[in-house]
Amino acid sequence: xxxxxxxxxFGLLHMTLGVLMVWNARRFRARAIQVPGVVVGLVKSSDPxxxxxxPIFRYTTLEGLEFEVVSKWGEPNPPxxxxxxxxxxxxEKQRRARIGTGGQIxxxxxxxxxxxxxxxxxxxxxxVFGVL
Numbered sequence: 001x002x003x004x005x006x007x008x009x010f011g012l013l014h015m016t017l018g019v020l021m022v023w024n025a026r027r028f029r030a031r032a033i034q035v036p037g038v039v040v041g042l043v044k045s046s047d048p049x050x051x052x053x054x055p056i057f058r059y060t061t062l063e064g065l066e067f068e069v070v071s072k073w074g075e076p077n078p079p080x081x082x083x084x085x086x087x088x089x090x091x092e093k094q095r096r097a098r099i100g101t102g103g104q105i106x107x108x109x110x111x112x113x114x115x116x117x118x119x120x121x122x123x124x125x126x127x128v129f130g131v132l
Contacts, residue, residue: 004123004127004128005124006124007124007127008120008124009124010124011123014113015117015121016117017114017117018114018116018117019110019114025107028105029105031090032088034086035059035060035086036084036086036087037086037087038059038083039056039057039079039080041081042054042078042081043074045074050074053075053078054070054073054074054075054078055071055078056068057069057071061089067094067097071098071099073109079101086101088100
């Protein structure tokens with residue numbers, strides 16, 4: 001590696017981002033209200049090479065308000081239209097919702113980014129000590 005310090009810093013940045021994503025997902029889930037919902041459609045990724053699709057889901061809040069939301073996260077094997085899902089919504093911002101499948105809550109992606117950052121950080125340290 002020509003610049004192990006940059007590799008180390010880039011790794012730490014990703015580790016921090018991953019921890020923040022996991023923390024945010026756990027915080028959201030702790031305050032969210034859980035209700036049943038249904039997937040009503042899928043949105044294809046704008047990247048023509050990607051298989052990822054974002055679920056569109058519908059749910060009714062405990063107060064009786066119905067919402068339809070397009071997920072923030074895409075995944076290669078999302079739940080299909082008509083499939084029942086568990087929806088988590090923010091009681092203060094009821095349109096802010098996530099489904100409990102795949103990486104939709106956000107913590108799985110956070111752990112993946114943290115792992116990538118850990119690898120980069122380790123490579124940076126190994127480069128500094130001349131192991132690589």
